Amino acid sequence: xxxxxxxxxxxxxxxxxxxxxxxxxxxxxxxxxxxxxxxxxxxxxxxxxxxxxxxxxxxxxxxxxxxxxxxxxxxxxxxxxxxxxxxxxxxxxxxxxxxxxxxxxxxxxxxxxxxxxxx
Amino acid sequence: xxxxxxxxxxxxxxxxxxxxxxxxxxxxxxxxxxxxxxxxxxxxxxxxxxxxxxxxxxxxxxxxxxxxxxxxxxxxxxxxxxxxxxxxxxxxxxxxxxxxxxxxxxxxxxxxxxxxxxxxxxxxxxxxxxxxxxxxxxxxxxxxxxxxxxxxxxxxxxxxxxxxxxxxxxxxxxxxxxxxxxxxxxxxxxxxxxxxxxx
Numbered sequence: 001x002x003x004x005x006x007x008x009x010x011x012x013x014x015x016x017x018x019x020x021x022x023x024x025x026x027x028x029x030x031x032x033x034x035x036x037x038x039x040x041x042x043x044x045x046x047x048x049x050x051x052x053x054x055x056x057x058x059x060x061x062x063x064x065x066x067x068x069x070x071x072x073x074x075x076x077x078x079x080x081x082x083x084x085x086x087x088x089x090x091x092x093x094x095x096x097x098x099x100x101x102x103x104x105x106x107x108x109x110x111x112x113x114x115x116x117x118x119x
Numbered sequence: 120x121x122x123x124x125x126x127x128x129x130x131x132x133x134x135x136x137x138x139x140x141x142x143x144x145x146x147x148x149x150x151x152x153x154x155x156x157x158x159x160x161x162x163x164x165x166x167x168x169x170x171x172x173x174x175x176x177x178x179x180x181x182x183x184x185x186x187x188x189x190x191x192x193x194x195x196x197x198x199x200x201x202x203x204x205x206x207x208x209x210x211x212x213x214x215x216x217x218x219x220x221x222x223x224x225x226x227x228x229x230x231x232x233x234x235x236x237x238x239x240x241x242x243x244x245x246x247x248x249x250x251x252x253x254x255x256x257x258x259x260x261x262x263x264x265x266x267x268x269x270x271x272x273x274x275x276x277x278x279x280x281x282x283x284x285x286x287x288x289x290x291x292x293x294x295x296x297x298x299x300x301x302x303x304x305x306x307x308x309x310x311x312x313x314x315x316x317x318x
Binding site for chain 2: 021037
Protein backbone atom coordinates (compact mmCIF):
# COMPACT_ATOMS: atom_id res chain seq x y z
CA UNK A 1 0.00 0.00 0.00
CA UNK A 2 1.29 3.44 -0.85
CA UNK A 3 1.22 6.15 1.81
CA UNK A 4 -1.09 8.26 -0.29
CA UNK A 5 -3.70 5.49 -0.26
CA UNK A 6 -3.45 5.31 3.51
CA UNK A 7 -3.73 9.09 3.79
CA UNK A 8 -6.97 9.16 1.88
CA UNK A 9 -8.70 6.03 3.11
CA UNK A 10 -6.95 4.51 6.09
CA UNK A 11 -6.64 7.73 8.07
CA UNK A 12 -10.25 8.61 7.47
CA UNK A 13 -11.15 5.21 8.85
CA UNK A 14 -9.36 6.08 12.10
CA UNK A 15 -11.19 9.39 12.27
CA UNK A 16 -14.49 7.60 11.65
CA UNK A 17 -13.71 5.20 14.49
CA UNK A 18 -13.00 8.15 16.80
CA UNK A 19 -16.27 9.85 15.82
CA UNK A 20 -18.15 6.59 16.36
CA UNK A 21 -16.80 6.19 19.89
CA UNK A 22 -17.31 9.55 21.58
CA UNK A 23 -16.44 9.69 25.27
CA UNK A 24 -19.51 9.24 27.47
CA UNK A 25 -20.83 12.26 29.30
CA UNK A 26 -20.51 11.53 33.03
CA UNK A 27 -23.70 12.16 35.00
CA UNK A 28 -21.83 14.00 37.74
CA UNK A 29 -20.25 16.37 35.21
CA UNK A 30 -23.68 17.13 33.76
CA UNK A 31 -24.97 17.75 37.30
CA UNK A 32 -22.09 20.14 38.04
CA UNK A 33 -22.70 22.07 34.82
CA UNK A 34 -26.43 22.37 35.56
CA UNK A 35 -25.69 23.48 39.12
CA UNK A 36 -23.48 26.24 37.68
CA UNK A 37 -26.29 27.18 35.30
CA UNK A 38 -28.77 27.43 38.17
CA UNK A 39 -26.36 29.50 40.26
CA UNK A 40 -25.70 31.99 37.47
CA UNK A 41 -29.12 32.13 35.85
CA UNK A 42 -30.23 35.74 35.53
CA UNK A 43 -33.47 36.66 37.25
CA UNK A 44 -36.49 36.25 35.06
CA UNK A 45 -37.32 39.40 33.15
CA UNK A 46 -41.13 39.55 32.71
CA UNK A 47 -42.78 41.48 29.91
CA UNK A 48 -43.43 45.21 30.42
CA UNK A 49 -47.18 44.80 30.83
CA UNK A 50 -46.60 42.29 33.65
CA UNK A 51 -44.20 44.70 35.35
CA UNK A 52 -46.77 47.52 35.05
CA UNK A 53 -49.55 45.25 36.33
CA UNK A 54 -47.47 44.40 39.40
CA UNK A 55 -46.50 48.04 39.98
CA UNK A 56 -50.19 48.96 40.05
CA UNK A 57 -50.89 46.36 42.71
CA UNK A 58 -52.13 43.47 40.64
CA UNK A 59 -55.83 42.74 40.17
CA UNK A 60 -56.86 44.33 43.49
CA UNK A 61 -54.95 47.52 42.85
CA UNK A 62 -56.10 47.93 39.27
CA UNK A 63 -59.70 47.13 40.29
CA UNK A 64 -59.61 49.87 42.90
CA UNK A 65 -58.14 52.33 40.42
CA UNK A 66 -60.85 51.59 37.86
CA UNK A 67 -63.61 51.89 40.47
CA UNK A 68 -62.27 55.21 41.77
CA UNK A 69 -61.96 56.58 38.24
CA UNK A 70 -65.51 55.60 37.29
CA UNK A 71 -66.97 57.03 40.51
CA UNK A 72 -65.00 60.24 40.05
CA UNK A 73 -66.27 60.73 36.52
CA UNK A 74 -69.81 59.93 37.61
CA UNK A 75 -69.70 62.44 40.48
CA UNK A 76 -68.23 65.04 38.20
CA UNK A 77 -70.94 64.61 35.59
CA UNK A 78 -73.92 64.20 37.92
CA UNK A 79 -73.03 65.25 41.52
CA UNK A 80 -75.45 64.15 44.24
CA UNK A 81 -77.86 66.87 45.42
CA UNK A 82 -76.34 67.19 48.92
CA UNK A 83 -72.80 67.84 47.66
CA UNK A 84 -71.64 71.33 46.79
CA UNK A 85 -70.83 71.92 43.14
CA UNK A 86 -67.34 73.09 44.02
CA UNK A 87 -65.95 73.08 40.53
CA UNK A 88 -68.75 75.15 39.17
CA UNK A 89 -68.62 77.63 42.04
CA UNK A 90 -64.87 78.13 41.91
CA UNK A 91 -64.88 78.62 38.18
CA UNK A 92 -67.84 80.96 38.24
CA UNK A 93 -66.69 82.85 41.36
CA UNK A 94 -70.04 82.44 43.06
CA UNK A 95 -68.93 81.72 46.61
CA UNK A 96 -71.26 83.95 48.64
CA UNK A 97 -74.47 85.90 48.73
CA UNK A 98 -77.05 83.21 49.20
CA UNK A 99 -78.08 81.23 52.23
CA UNK A 100 -77.21 78.04 50.37
CA UNK A 101 -73.68 79.18 49.55
CA UNK A 102 -73.08 80.30 53.14
CA UNK A 103 -73.96 76.86 54.38
CA UNK A 104 -71.57 75.37 51.84
CA UNK A 105 -68.82 77.70 53.03
CA UNK A 106 -69.33 76.64 56.64
CA UNK A 107 -69.18 73.04 55.55
CA UNK A 108 -65.88 73.60 53.75
CA UNK A 109 -64.41 75.45 56.68
CA UNK A 110 -65.38 72.81 59.20
CA UNK A 111 -64.39 69.84 57.09
CA UNK A 112 -61.36 71.03 55.15
CA UNK A 113 -60.23 74.09 57.11
CA UNK A 114 -60.76 76.36 54.13
CA UNK A 115 -61.98 79.88 54.91
CA UNK A 116 -63.41 80.86 51.57
CA UNK A 117 -64.68 84.20 52.88
CA UNK A 118 -61.11 85.48 53.30
CA UNK A 119 -60.57 85.38 49.57
CA UNK B 120 -19.21 14.05 11.00
CA UNK B 121 -21.36 16.50 12.90
CA UNK B 122 -21.68 19.90 11.32
CA UNK B 123 -24.19 22.37 12.67
CA UNK B 124 -26.69 23.79 10.21
CA UNK B 125 -27.87 27.40 10.32
CA UNK B 126 -31.06 26.25 12.01
CA UNK B 127 -29.08 24.51 14.74
CA UNK B 128 -26.90 27.57 15.17
CA UNK B 129 -29.95 29.72 15.70
CA UNK B 130 -31.35 27.13 18.05
CA UNK B 131 -28.31 27.41 20.34
CA UNK B 132 -28.56 31.21 20.40
CA UNK B 133 -32.30 31.05 21.06
CA UNK B 134 -31.77 28.59 23.90
CA UNK B 135 -29.15 30.89 25.39
CA UNK B 136 -31.60 33.79 25.17
CA UNK B 137 -34.23 31.69 26.91
CA UNK B 138 -31.72 30.84 29.65
CA UNK B 139 -30.90 34.53 30.05
CA UNK B 140 -34.62 35.12 30.57
CA UNK B 141 -34.76 32.61 33.39
CA UNK B 142 -35.67 29.38 31.58
CA UNK B 143 -33.95 26.49 33.37
CA UNK B 144 -35.06 23.99 30.71
CA UNK B 145 -32.99 25.88 28.15
CA UNK B 146 -29.88 25.35 30.28
CA UNK B 147 -30.51 21.62 30.33
CA UNK B 148 -30.98 21.51 26.55
CA UNK B 149 -27.83 23.54 25.91
CA UNK B 150 -25.85 21.27 28.21
CA UNK B 151 -27.13 18.15 26.43
CA UNK B 152 -26.36 19.59 23.00
CA UNK B 153 -22.97 21.15 23.62
CA UNK B 154 -21.18 19.77 26.68
CA UNK B 155 -20.48 16.25 25.32
CA UNK B 156 -18.76 17.73 22.26
CA UNK B 157 -16.67 20.06 24.40
CA UNK B 158 -15.70 17.18 26.66
CA UNK B 159 -14.77 15.03 23.66
CA UNK B 160 -12.61 17.75 22.16
CA UNK B 161 -10.84 18.50 25.42
CA UNK B 162 -10.26 14.82 26.09
CA UNK B 163 -8.72 14.23 22.67
CA UNK B 164 -6.50 17.29 22.96
CA UNK B 165 -5.47 16.83 26.59
CA UNK B 166 -5.62 13.02 26.87
CA UNK B 167 -6.68 13.33 30.51
CA UNK B 168 -10.28 12.78 31.59
CA UNK B 169 -10.22 14.80 34.82
CA UNK B 170 -8.65 17.79 33.09
CA UNK B 171 -11.06 17.49 30.17
CA UNK B 172 -14.06 17.49 32.52
CA UNK B 173 -12.73 20.60 34.27
CA UNK B 174 -12.29 22.34 30.92
CA UNK B 175 -15.80 21.43 29.73
CA UNK B 176 -17.34 22.64 33.00
CA UNK B 177 -15.34 25.88 32.93
CA UNK B 178 -16.34 26.57 29.32
CA UNK B 179 -20.04 26.07 30.08
CA UNK B 180 -19.69 28.26 33.19
CA UNK B 181 -18.31 31.06 31.03
CA UNK B 182 -21.28 30.61 28.68
CA UNK B 183 -23.74 30.97 31.59
CA UNK B 184 -21.97 34.14 32.73
CA UNK B 185 -21.96 35.53 29.20
CA UNK B 186 -25.64 34.80 28.57
CA UNK B 187 -27.12 38.17 29.67
CA UNK B 188 -24.69 40.04 27.40
CA UNK B 189 -24.79 37.62 24.46
CA UNK B 190 -25.26 39.38 21.13
CA UNK B 191 -27.04 37.16 18.67
CA UNK B 192 -25.61 37.24 15.17
CA UNK B 193 -22.10 38.25 16.22
CA UNK B 194 -20.86 34.79 17.07
CA UNK B 195 -21.99 31.21 16.81
CA UNK B 196 -22.48 29.74 20.28
CA UNK B 197 -20.68 26.48 19.51
CA UNK B 198 -17.74 28.26 17.85
CA UNK B 199 -17.45 30.61 20.82
CA UNK B 200 -17.43 27.61 23.16
CA UNK B 201 -14.84 25.72 21.11
CA UNK B 202 -12.65 28.81 21.23
CA UNK B 203 -12.95 28.94 25.02
CA UNK B 204 -12.12 25.23 25.23
CA UNK B 205 -9.17 25.59 22.85
CA UNK B 206 -7.74 28.42 24.95
CA UNK B 207 -8.26 26.51 28.19
CA UNK B 208 -6.56 23.46 26.67
CA UNK B 209 -3.67 25.58 25.41
CA UNK B 210 -3.17 27.03 28.89
CA UNK B 211 -3.06 23.57 30.41
CA UNK B 212 -0.71 22.23 27.74
CA UNK B 213 1.64 25.15 28.29
CA UNK B 214 1.69 24.46 32.01
CA UNK B 215 2.52 20.83 31.27
CA UNK B 216 5.27 21.75 28.84
CA UNK B 217 6.77 24.08 31.43
CA UNK B 218 7.49 21.14 33.72
CA UNK B 219 4.23 20.14 35.36
CA UNK B 220 3.32 16.49 35.49
CA UNK B 221 1.67 15.45 32.22
CA UNK B 222 -1.74 13.94 32.34
CA UNK B 223 -1.97 10.20 31.91
CA UNK B 224 -3.52 8.72 28.84
CA UNK B 225 -7.11 7.70 29.39
CA UNK B 226 -8.77 5.38 26.95
CA UNK B 227 -11.17 7.54 24.97
CA UNK B 228 -13.19 4.61 23.76
CA UNK B 229 -15.54 2.71 26.02
CA UNK B 230 -14.69 -0.86 27.04
CA UNK B 231 -15.76 -3.52 24.59
CA UNK B 232 -19.40 -4.51 24.75
CA UNK B 233 -20.02 -8.29 24.90
CA UNK B 234 -23.01 -8.19 22.54
CA UNK B 235 -23.44 -9.11 18.87
CA UNK B 236 -21.19 -6.82 16.85
CA UNK B 237 -18.79 -6.63 19.77
CA UNK B 238 -15.84 -7.63 17.56
CA UNK B 239 -16.49 -4.69 15.28
CA UNK B 240 -16.83 -2.37 18.25
CA UNK B 241 -13.57 -3.67 19.69
CA UNK B 242 -11.88 -3.00 16.38
CA UNK B 243 -13.27 0.54 16.29
CA UNK B 244 -12.20 1.11 19.88
CA UNK B 245 -8.71 -0.15 19.08
CA UNK B 246 -8.46 2.20 16.11
CA UNK B 247 -9.73 5.11 18.19
CA UNK B 248 -7.17 4.34 20.89
CA UNK B 249 -4.39 4.11 18.33
CA UNK B 250 -5.46 7.42 16.83
CA UNK B 251 -5.50 9.00 20.29
CA UNK B 252 -1.96 7.84 21.00
CA UNK B 253 -0.83 9.16 17.62
CA UNK B 254 -2.62 12.47 18.20
CA UNK B 255 -0.79 12.97 21.48
CA UNK B 256 2.53 12.80 19.66
CA UNK B 257 1.61 15.80 17.48
CA UNK B 258 2.54 19.39 18.32
CA UNK B 259 -0.30 21.01 20.28
CA UNK B 260 -1.61 23.28 17.52
CA UNK B 261 -1.55 20.51 14.92
CA UNK B 262 -3.44 18.24 17.30
CA UNK B 263 -6.08 20.89 17.99
CA UNK B 264 -6.55 21.63 14.30
CA UNK B 265 -6.80 17.97 13.28
CA UNK B 266 -9.31 17.17 16.04
CA UNK B 267 -11.45 20.20 15.21
CA UNK B 268 -11.42 19.40 11.48
CA UNK B 269 -11.63 15.64 11.28
CA UNK B 270 -13.32 14.55 14.52
CA UNK B 271 -15.44 17.55 15.58
CA UNK B 272 -16.28 18.27 11.95
CA UNK B 273 -15.78 22.03 11.90
CA UNK B 274 -14.97 24.01 8.78
CA UNK B 275 -11.59 25.61 8.16
CA UNK B 276 -12.95 29.18 8.65
CA UNK B 277 -14.48 28.12 11.96
CA UNK B 278 -11.20 26.54 13.05
CA UNK B 279 -9.33 29.68 12.00
CA UNK B 280 -11.64 31.71 14.26
CA UNK B 281 -11.24 29.27 17.15
CA UNK B 282 -7.44 29.08 16.94
CA UNK B 283 -7.10 32.75 16.03
CA UNK B 284 -5.10 32.06 12.87
CA UNK B 285 -5.73 32.38 9.14
CA UNK B 286 -7.48 29.74 7.05
CA UNK B 287 -4.22 28.94 5.23
CA UNK B 288 -2.54 28.29 8.56
CA UNK B 289 -5.34 25.90 9.44
CA UNK B 290 -4.88 24.05 6.16
CA UNK B 291 -1.16 23.82 6.82
CA UNK B 292 -1.66 22.60 10.39
CA UNK B 293 -4.14 19.89 9.40
CA UNK B 294 -2.07 18.77 6.40
CA UNK B 295 1.10 18.39 8.46
CA UNK B 296 -0.83 16.74 11.26
CA UNK B 297 -2.40 14.19 8.93
CA UNK B 298 0.93 13.33 7.34
CA UNK B 299 2.41 12.70 10.78
CA UNK B 300 -0.58 10.60 11.82
CA UNK B 301 -0.46 8.56 8.63
CA UNK B 302 3.24 7.88 9.14
CA UNK B 303 2.52 6.51 12.61
CA UNK B 304 -0.68 4.63 11.94
CA UNK B 305 0.21 3.00 8.64
CA UNK B 306 2.65 0.78 10.53
CA UNK B 307 -0.18 -0.50 12.75
CA UNK B 308 -2.71 -1.32 10.08
CA UNK B 309 -2.22 -5.08 10.29
CA UNK B 310 -2.70 -5.08 14.05
CA UNK B 311 -5.81 -2.96 13.71
CA UNK B 312 -7.66 -5.23 11.32
CA UNK B 313 -6.93 -3.54 8.03
CA UNK B 314 -6.02 -6.85 6.39
CA UNK B 315 -9.65 -7.89 6.79
CA UNK B 316 -10.81 -4.61 5.28
CA UNK B 317 -8.63 -5.02 2.23
CA UNK B 318 -6.12 -2.31 3.11
